[in-house]
Amino acid sequence: MALWRIRATVDDRPGYLSVLTASLALRSVNILAVQVHTTEEGAVDDFLVDAPDTMVETDLMAAVLKGRGRDAFVARAEAQGLADQPTRALALAGRLVHEPDSLGDVLESLLDATEVRWRPQGSTDLPGFHGGRMVLTDPAGGSYEVLRALPAFTPAEYARAQALVEVAGTVQRQHREQVGMLLPDGTELVLRPAAQDDAAAVAEMHGDCSAATLHHRYLGGPVPDESRLRRMLEPTGGVTLLATAPGGRVVAVASLTAEGDLGEATVLVEDGWQRRGLGTALLRRLHTWAERSGLAAVTAHTGADNVAMLRTLRRLGADRFERDGALISVTIPAAGRPVGDETPATSG
Template sequence: MTSAKSARRPHHWRRDLIELAALFTAVAVADAIANLIGHQPDGPYLLMASAVALVATAAFHTWWARRHSHAPPPGTDTGTGPEAPSAGTEEASGTVLWRMRTTVRDAPGTLAALCIALARHRIDILTLQTHPLAEGTVDEFLLRAPAALPAQQLTREISAAGGSATWIERADAHDLVDTPTRVLGLATRTALDAAELPLALRQLLGRCTIHSLPALSITGRPTGESAPVEGVLEDTVMRLRDPSGGVITVERPYLPFTPTEFARARALVELDARLGPRVPRSEDVLTLPEGNEITVRRADGDDRDAALAMHGRCSEQTLGLRYHGPVRDADRYLDHLLSPRFGRTLAVQTASGRLVALGHLLWDGDETEVALLVEDDWQRRGIGSELLGRLVALAVEAGCESVYAVTQAHNTGMVAAMRALSLPLDYQIEEGTLVITARLTAAPAQQLAPRTEPQLAPQADQ
């Protein structure tokens, strides 16, 4: 690249020498003519006419030189020709992002045929992944295409170019991250928190349904759910051995899994198994309005004994509103609720270390459930609302579209806490059981941002 100054024409000394010689020749010729004509009767008039003609010629030469000295050399593309695109053409026409998969024969030239078909419609290939199969290859593209090009026409063009079983859906800016970077990010999140494994699998494999089935039921009986160490891949269903026991089932009916995706998912599960149970140890110390200090932190299986003791201090009515069943079965749910494999749990403890409240965010396939349990002596102090707000923030961070709570119609405390979220709510009542669903995608982004500061009077943030 050159600057404007260095881009000027080079100075040639030969051209200057020739011009100077021509000038002296012209002066000599003019002097001879002047001497010859000056002695004639009309000599002075002829000399004046010649001077005017010379001045006019010099002026024309100067104008012509200045006009063409700044012209670009022949063949230079100035961007003003009929084929040069004008500025802002792409913005004016508009483009969209598509994620597309298609299966082609494993033969030379098949990928080139697809690329030619895409180029014919001015479609830009941003990323490309290949998934080898036993017969053929699945090519996965991230495309930027003109907005005027419908998906049906794009699918027809790909089919004409040799693609089969073509699948296409709209993408967004998050898909612009290359696959190795995205997989490393998911592995990092999984390494920091065992509860991230189901979320990481969902983000890795796209829209899918994930179920974690334990090896033992709540009553302690074997469920019969198991999977081999290497896992099982059956077209649209993937079964992986859960490191904590049981099996993780991943289903994606609209798009079969490839061996490459199966290997990536299995690698994430193996990483989780090697690291063992782990939960981030961050905590917030808050001050209640009456001056008591409480600590909000993540909970796991190590808190089971403290949770059992809290159950013993809760009334049967409180346990019944939380577990919707026989009170004697409440203790059996704790192993499931405190496992990071099935969700995230927040615990509230006093300054003396006593556990007084639990909040659960539970992965339920494609849906997410929130549940609260606050000890009787600590109710009506804002603890439930604080826990619920933090659980909703965790759901937003996990990319959940909605959360639901199952309670009784006369549980005014839970209903009030859900309404205090200021989110769109849906109510369903069946035989006294109330299901309240909060839609997270319908609220402003700043309202759903994960909490970084305590909502009660803060004492410290560790």
């Protein structure tokens, strides 16, 4: 028996796929995997099959035509094709997380492409696909052109490829935004943007914080559960930064959420890492992010007894302090932007 890949278009009507599979079965062709791609021309059926050694390409092509398939493509396949395409795409996405510069090789592997070219910004090509040519938008600027002879690309393949390009762009951006921080005692930390897969490490860090530290961060409210922590790691319109110690353990987390032209900053530093300049460094980076994003000001809410936090906010340029009982709302203007009489956002 030998592995083959078969792709053919059939009318997207009840029973037509079964006619094609029956035609293959009559010739002792065993279907190992199948995917159906919906297109304007009909349903594109993509098979991985095990066929008798005596069968050749023309035999399989004849079986497809007998089963009412058209625009057929038949080629020998490798054992790696036994993995279905979604599983294959997930494995390639995992590779990109560790090797974002391997995007060209990843696209070639995903799409069985003959060539992948990056084109600089300014190209007149619009994103999309036609036949064996695909153009993908690079979030960092420019585009990728992907070529193969046969078969023609499908909408599902285009969507998977564009998703992988965006994964690579996100990882590369995080690497660029990652910086080192040297503490006075010589300990080197890494400050970087958070991602969804940091949720477990951030939850573990919360568990290592004292009740007093958590009280200052959440102002007496409940510590967030896992689902809320995940939302905090990638806030809409904002950013979350982590500080990691040698070995990758998370020791501090700071977030900026934006509403209108105001951003609200929060910071949590594990007890053993406090009073070492870590919270100040994270808040300063959040403030810089707010300036780059065009926000007018950054607000923070803290308890009146949190002297260390208030001192840090003053050093960062806070110019307005509003007290409401035991709660103080602090405003730090962004450089070059006027601050109106907006009411600071309520702590969530």
